[in-house]
Amino acid sequence: xTDTAPHILVVDDDxxxxxxxxxxxxxxxxxxTTARDxxxxxxxxxxxxxxxxxxxxxxxxxxxxxxxxxxxANSDLPVIMLTAVGEETDRIIGLEMGADDYLxxxxxxxxxxxxxxxxxxxxxxxxxxxxxxxxxxxRFAGWTLDGATRALTAPDGRDVxxxxxxxxxxxxxxxxxxxxxxxxxxxxxxxxxxxxxxxRSIDIQVSRLRRKIEEDPKEPRLIKTVRGGGYMFTxxxxxx
Amino acid sequence: xTDTAPHILVVDDDxxxxxxxxxxxxxxxxxxTTARDxxxxxxxxxxxxxxxxxxxxxxxxxxxxxxxxxxxANSDLPVIMLTAVGEETDRIIGLEMGADDYLxxxxxxxxxxxxxxxxxxxxxxxxxxxxxxxxxxxRFAGWTLDGATRALTAPDGRDVxxxxxxxxxxxxxxxxxxxxxxxxxxxxxxxxxxxxxxxRSIDIQVSRLRRKIEEDPKEPRLIKTVRGGGYMFTxxxxxx
DNA sequence: CGGGGGCTGTTACAAAGCGTTACAAAAAGG
DNA sequence: CCTTTTTGTAACGCTTTGTAACAGCCCCCG
Numbered sequence: 001x002t003d004t005a006p007h008i009l010v011v012d013d014d015x016x017x018x019x020x021x022x023x024x025x026x027x028x029x030x031x032x033t034t035a036r037d038x039x040x041x042x043x044x045x046x047x048x049x050x051x052x053x054x055x056x057x058x059x060x061x062x063x064x065x066x067x068x069x070x071x072x073a074n075s076d077l078p079v080i081m082l083t084a085v086g087e088e089t090d091r092i093i094g095l096e097m098g099a100d101d102y103l104x105x106x107x108x109x110x111x112x113x114x115x116x117x118x119x120x121x122x123x124x125x126x127x128x129x130x131x132x133x134x135x136x137x138x139r140f141a142g143w144t145l146d147g148a149t150r151a152l153t154a155p156d157g158r159d160v161x162x163x164x165x166x167x168x169x170x171x172x173x174x175x176x177x178x179x180x181x182x183x184x185x186x187x188x189x190x191x192x193x194x195x196x197x198x199x200r201s202i203d204i205q206v207s208r209l210r211r212k213i214e215e216d217p218k219e220p221r222l223i224k225t226v227r228g229g230g231y232m233f234t235x236x237x238x239x240x
Numbered sequence: 241x242t243d244t245a246p247h248i249l250v251v252d253d254d255x256x257x258x259x260x261x262x263x264x265x266x267x268x269x270x271x272x273t274t275a276r277d278x279x280x281x282x283x284x285x286x287x288x289x290x291x292x293x294x295x296x297x298x299x300x301x302x303x304x305x306x307x308x309x310x311x312x313a314n315s316d317l318p319v320i321m322l323t324a325v326g327e328e329t330d331r332i333i334g335l336e337m338g339a340d341d342y343l344x345x346x347x348x349x350x351x352x353x354x355x356x357x358x359x360x361x362x363x364x365x366x367x368x369x370x371x372x373x374x375x376x377x378x379r380f381a382g383w384t385l386d387g388a389t390r391a392l393t394a395p396d397g398r399d400v401x402x403x404x405x406x407x408x409x410x411x412x413x414x415x416x417x418x419x420x421x422x423x424x425x426x427x428x429x430x431x432x433x434x435x436x437x438x439x440r441s442i443d444i445q446v447s448r449l450r451r452k453i454e455e456d457p458k459e460p461r462l463i464k465t466v467r468g469g470g471y472m473f474t475x476x477x478x479x480x
Numbered sequence: 481c482g483g484g485g486g487c488t489g490t491t492a493c494a495a496a497g498c499g500t501t502a503c504a505a506a507a508a509g510g
Numbered sequence: 511c512c513t514t515t516t517t518g519t520a521a522c523g524c525t526t527t528g529t530a531a532c533a534g535c536c537c538c539c540g
Contacts, residue, residue: 101419163526164467200488201528207489208527217489227487227536403516440498441518447499448517457499467497467526 006051006120007031011041011067012082013060021054024109024188028175030116038062050077052120054112057083078119082107109188138174141222141235143213145170152213165190166209169202173223173233182230206231246291246360247271251281251307252322253300261294270356278302290317292360294352297323318359320352357387378414381462381475383453385410392453405430406449409442413463413473422470446471 008030010021018034025032033048035041037059044050053071057064068079081102100119103112138145142155150167152160162170172181172189183202187195190205210217224232248270250261258274265272273288275281277299284290293311297304308319321342340359343352378385382395390407392400402410412421412429423442424435430445450457464472 165527199528200530203488204490204528210489225488405517439518440520443498444500444518450499465498 005029005031006116007033007048008116009041009044009048009050009053010034011037011053011059011064012056013037013058014056017056021112027185027189028113036060038067041067045075045077052116053077053079054116055079055081057081080112080115080119137240139238139240140174140177140233144240145174147171160212162212163208165205166212169205169209170213173231174237177233177235177237180226180229180232186230202231245269245271246356247273247288248356249273249275249281249284249288249290249293251275251277251293251299251304252296253277253298254296257296276300278307281307285311285315285317292356293317293319294356295319295321297321320355320359377480379478379480380414380417380473384480385414387411400452402452403448405445406452409445409449410453413471414477417473417475417477420466420469420472426470442471 008025010018010025010032011034012018012021013036015036018036022032022034033044033050035044038061041053041055055064055068055071059067064081068081071077071079078100080100082105083102084105101115103115137147144153145151145167146153150162152162152167152170154160168190169186172186175189181189183199184195186202187193187199190202195202206223207217210220210223213222214220222233222235224234226232248265250258250265250272251274252258252261253276255276258276262272262274273284273290275284278301281293281295295304295308295311299307304321308321311317311319318340320340323342341355343355377387384393385391385407386393390402392402392407392410394400408430409426412426415429421429423439426442427433427435427439430442435442446463447457450460450463453462454460462473462475464474466472
């Protein structure tokens with residue numbers, strides 16, 4: 001699995017963001033290399049066979065837009081731009097910027113994953129559309145979570161309403177079944193933020209999610225509590 | 241598709257505008273050449289077989305109006321003039337300027353595309369080539385939005401009336417499908433202005449648009465709300 | 481075996497975000 | 511000008527989400 005995993009290059013001058021993305025993407029089974037500016041970026045391009053570049057708009061020296069253009073000029077490597085919120089953004093978005101996709105900061109990590117998948121799929125010329133939408137469905141223990149419509153269907157066929165947060169949390173679990181996920185990890189995966197001390201928002205979200213998907217919330221079978229560790233999704237997950 | 245795409249010449253002394261327009265138009269499948277003044281313009285006219293000239297009014301050396309007249313004198317190449325905001329504009333419009341169309345700066349990019357299409361169609365008499373953006377029609381989820389007539393046709397064939405604002409908003413969504421667009425971005429894309437604090441005009445416009453295009457506005461499937469993020473148009477958009 | 485002390489589950493409540501209605505202002509079109 | 515349409519503001523209520531608080535549970539220790 002690892003040697004077929006797409007190799008992502010993250011170009012950002014903010015060390016914190018580089019690290020965060022590197023950790024996040026590695027967790028999601030991508031290979032990751034980072035660069036802090038255009039020079040390092042082109043060096044990495046020589047050293048590796050890359051699949052996707054995630055490029056910050058604001059960079060020391062040559063800016064991301066210019067780098068994106070140069071990249072585009074001599075390769076068809078897909079590019080996702082990160083744009084800081086603020087003045088320039090609107091205009092750049094209004095007039096296309098030559099990237100395959102863009103994401104305004106601060107972004108939802110799950111959103112980034114979705115865009116990456118879309119861009120990679122497009123770049124590989126693989127069939128999209130219906131197949132892609134279908135492949136967005138996840139099945140577990142008789143339940144079905146449709147990635148396109150965000151609809152959750154119970155084993156008996158009834159639809160269960162999920163709030164956005166509940167959906168993200170459940171998705172995070174389904175992406176990492178049979179693995180203990182700490183509250184920090186879950187918060188990162190589902191919300192893209194880091195936990196403050198005494199932050200128990202995940203506990204509550206878990207509680208609410210259990211109420212909807214567990215037969216007996218008092219004795220959860222799908223989302224187990226790992227005392228001192230976090231939570232673990234125990235069911236088999238199948239992509240259809 | 242590239243060798244039948246109309247070839248546009250952008251004449252403006254502002255490098256930023258040249259670049260932005262070049263990227264934007266290229267993105268919309270036009271071929272683009274730029275010039276910064278009359279000299280470069282006539283050189284480009286010799287070098288290429290062009291389809292349309294976008295000409296800034298204010299230029300170093302010979303101004304746009306004069307260039308437009310000379311262009312008109314010895315060719316039937318269509319011209320769209322860009323006029324800076326201000327006092328002169330009205331007079332220039334009042335006087336004949338010889339251009340096929342004009343656009344006051346700052347302009348809405350979509351507006352420019354629309355004018356370009358109109359001018360090109362007029363100049364060619366026939367839609368001899370597939371227009372670069374498309375023939376003006378966008379399809380999504382069974383709906384059709386005709387860019388030329390601004391008519392929106394429902395899947396069942398009935399026409400739905402859209403106000404100008406609703407049309408612009410829908411267009412903005414259709415230009416950026418499957419992307420989370422913040423209220424700021426939408427306001428800029430659809431109205432060309434920036435949001436004031438507590439500005440919720442977009443919410444209302446979205447609500448009104450939903451009432452017209454969503455089967456069940458209570459549970460929107462086309463325009464999704466992204467809490468804390470904005471809105472996202474979720475359907476696949478096809479240019480026909 | 482009984483009692484802490486730290487974790488966790490849950491409830492109640494408050495804050496924020498969003499949808500919508502009603503109405504006023506503005507624009508468009510006689 | 512006056513009417514009609516469109517657009518924006520204000521306001522109300524619902525939903526979602528997070529914080530606080532408390533109750534229960536588990537495990538270790540004496």
